[in-house]
Structure formats: structure tokens, C-alpha cells
Amino acid sequence: MRHAEEVTFGGGGLNRRGDLRADAAALYALARGPMARHLPIWRGKVLMQGPEDAPTLAPQPLSSPALEHALMNVFLGEAPDGAFWFAHDITPWQPNEILEAPDSFLDRSEQIYPGLEEARFIELRAAMAQMTPLDAEIAASARAITGWHATHGFCAKCGAASVAAQAGWERHCAACGAHHFPRTDPVVIMLITHGNSVLMGRSPIWPEGMFSLLAGFMEPGETIEAAVRREVFEESGVPVGPVRYLASQPWPFPASLMIGCHGEATATDITLDPKELEDARWVSREEMLDVFAGNNPAMKPARRGAIAQFLLSNWLADRLD
Structure with missing residues (x-):
């Protein structure tokens, strides 16, 4: 798929610089040099600045009081402009304000560190579609690696x-x-088509009207193709024939790699697994165009920035090859 790396969190150009990870002296000097960029992470949220429709990362100087709370720091790599990025997990910091209970699906609350009023900690899923590819890749890497440390002590x-x-x-x-x-957990997410239609499903815990492509975790000893066929049949009862890979997306919520595939259904009858899906249906191209235009009150378009939206958009534009 020619457009595979246009997916959110991919194609930012961050050089991981694995050659530097064991060189403590070099990293010490880089962290204190003029090209160092120190990004605070708080409870998985990334410090960002700027307008809501074009937020950018808000790195701080190493001397910033915010970084004094850091449990640890991670060297993320070198950006194309020569900047060296470091993530600092400042989870021990306690905001003064009382946080509102977050939405069960997405925490839209924002927190401001004293003295950094022009920046705020934002849930990455709320900002990912507006970020530049490089910022999105840096933020995803920072969130994923600090989250891994937090749960693997x-x-x-x-x-x-x-x-x-x-x-x-x-x-x-x-x-x-x-x-x-x-740790990275592989997840297959499937654009399952039959003729001019695509298979869509919804989880019982999702917001009203939200549908997406079917997806599920791969199992040990399983190929990608086998996982696609198994997951689709288990959840919807739809048998799948030919399967091909399309694109992948790092999904740091908390630590998945979404493996996007196209599968061709060999039958259309649907038998739901109610533990996995509340509803599943075939949606024609014409109907999906209405969904993307916001003209279908019964179905919301896939979330911008997610690989499901990316795959559906390319299917509608006939750009899967």
C-alpha cells in the first residue's frame, strides 16, 4: 500500500539512535546540550502548547521545576532537525485543581503545571489527528515507553x-x-469487504453511534492471516478468504501495534458474539460516504487519527493498492 506510512504515529522520521543507548557519557552531554528537548509526560498525558487545531509538543529546559518530579527519563532519539528528544515521566506531581471524572471513553480534561500556563497536559488521543507526523511519533513513543516502565517495575x-x-x-x-x-502487543484490524460493502461493528461499551472495523489480539503461534480469519469469524460469524497486509500503526494505549489488513468475505450472513459485539452490519460505499460526511445519524465516522479511519478513507478513494 503506497500510502501506508501516512497513518498517524507513522512516518515522522525520528531516528531512534540505538547506538547511543549504552553510551551514558554521550547521552549526559547531549541532554545538557543546545539541541536537547525534554518532554514531560504526566500519567500518560503529553505536555503540549498552541491552538487546539494545531497543538505542538512543549519541551522544557532541563532546569525546569517540572522535571524535578521525574521518576525516570528515556532517550527517544534524534529528530531530522538534529534535536535530541528525552521523555520525563513526572507522574508524582499532584495538580492543585480537582480533576473532573473523565469520560469513560476519552479523558478530555487538561492539566496545567504552575508557571507553564501556555502549555497543558493533554490526552494524546484527543490531539493526535491535529499533530505533525514527527510530533505524533515522538509523543507516541514517549507515552508507550513511560507507560511500560510504570507497569513493569x-x-x-x-x-x-x-x-x-x-x-x-x-x-x-x-x-x-x-x-x-x-512490550508491544500485535493486534489485527480488518477491512473486510464483500463486493461494494464493508463490515462494521460496535462494542457494547462504545459511545452511541460509534462503529469501527473489527479488530482483535493475535495469539501465540498464529500468522497475521490466520488471526484475521479467526477474529472475524469469532466475532461476526463471517468467513474470510484471501487476506493481505495494508498498513500498520503504533497504538500506545497502552502498547499495541495495529496491523491493518484487507480480507475478502466469502459469505455475508452475520452471527454476533454478544460478548464482543453489540452490533455488526454491512455498509455500502455510498452509505459510508454519507457517514464520513456526517449525514448518517445512526453511525458516526471512525475517529480521525485511528487506523480504521485511514483504511476506510483509502478504501473509499480506491487507494488500497
Whole structure:
């Protein structure tokens, strides 16, 4: 698929610079150099600035009081302009204001650190579609790696506390010597078509009117193609024949890799698994164009920035090849 890397969180051009991760002296100098960019992360939210329709990352100087709360920092890599990016998890900071209960699907609340009134901590899903490709890639990487550290503080082999290593890209256990690496969970998401129609489904916990492409986690020992066929049949009862890969998207909520595929259904009868889907239906191109235009009150368009919207848009534009 020629447009595969146009998906949100992909194609930003960040060079991970794995060659620097073991060089503590070089990273120490880079972190204090003029091209250093230090990005605070608070409870998974990214510090951003600017208007809602064009937010940008808001890195802070290493001397910023905000960074004094940091549990740890991670070297993210080098941007095309030569800037070196570091993520700092400042989760211990407690905002003065009382937070409103977030929406069950998306936390739209924003937090401001004292003295940084022009910036605010934003849930990445609320801003991802308005960000530049580079900012989105940096933010996704920062959220994913700091989130992994927050939930993997102990060795999975012996249970002892582990410590960050390799500039934040590993955890080491001093007790048994085990090395642990960031986790990414592969998820297949499927554009299943039959003739001029696409299969759409909705989870029981989603907001009213929200539909998307079917998706599910891959299982050990399973190919991508087998996972596509299994997930679609388990959830909807629809059998799938030929399957091909289209595009992928890092999805740091908390740690998935969305693997977008096109599958051709060999039958159209739907038998729902009510534990997985509340509804599933075939939607024609013409109907989906109305959905994207906001003219279908029963179905909302897929969320901007998500790979489902990307795949559906390219299907509607006949750009899957």
C-alpha cells in the first residue's frame, strides 16, 4: 500500500539512535546540550502548547521545576532537525485543581503545571489527528515507553525489583540477571469487504453511534492471516478468504501495534458474539460516504487519527493498492 506510512504515529522520521543507548557519557552531554528537548509526560498525558487545531509538543529546559518530579527519563532519539528528544515521566506531581471524572471513553480534561500556563497536559488521543507526523511519533513513543516502565517495575522471572537500563529501553534485574524489553502487543484490524460493502461493528461499551472495523489480539503461534480469519469469524460469524497486509500503526494505549489488513468475505450472513459485539452490519460505499460526511445519524465516522479511519478513507478513494 503506497500510502501506508501516512497513518498517524507513522512516518515522522525520528531516528531512534540505538547506538547511543549504552553510551551514558554521550547521552549526559547531549541532554545538557543546545539541541536537547525534554518532554514531560504526566500519567500518560503529553505536555503540549498552541491552538487546539494545531497543538505542538512543549519541551522544557532541563532546569525546569517540572522535571524535578521525574521518576525516570528515556532517550527517544534524534529528530531530522538534529534535536535530541528525552521523555520525563513526572507522574508524582499532584495538580492543585480537582480533576473532573473523565469520560469513560476519552479523558478530555487538561492539566496545567504552575508557571507553564501556555502549555497543558493533554490526552494524546484527543490531539493526535491535529499533530505533525514527527510530533505524533515522538509523543507516541514517549507515552508507550513511560507507560511500560510504570507497569513493569518487577522482574517477571523472579519477582525482584528491576531497574531501567539502556537509556530507558530495557529493565535489568540484579537478583537473577534477567533482561526485560518493552512490550508491544500485535493486534489485527480488518477491512473486510464483500463486493461494494464493508463490515462494521460496535462494542457494547462504545459511545452511541460509534462503529469501527473489527479488530482483535493475535495469539501465540498464529500468522497475521490466520488471526484475521479467526477474529472475524469469532466475532461476526463471517468467513474470510484471501487476506493481505495494508498498513500498520503504533497504538500506545497502552502498547499495541495495529496491523491493518484487507480480507475478502466469502459469505455475508452475520452471527454476533454478544460478548464482543453489540452490533455488526454491512455498509455500502455510498452509505459510508454519507457517514464520513456526517449525514448518517445512526453511525458516526471512525475517529480521525485511528487506523480504521485511514483504511476506510483509502478504501473509499480506491487507494488500497
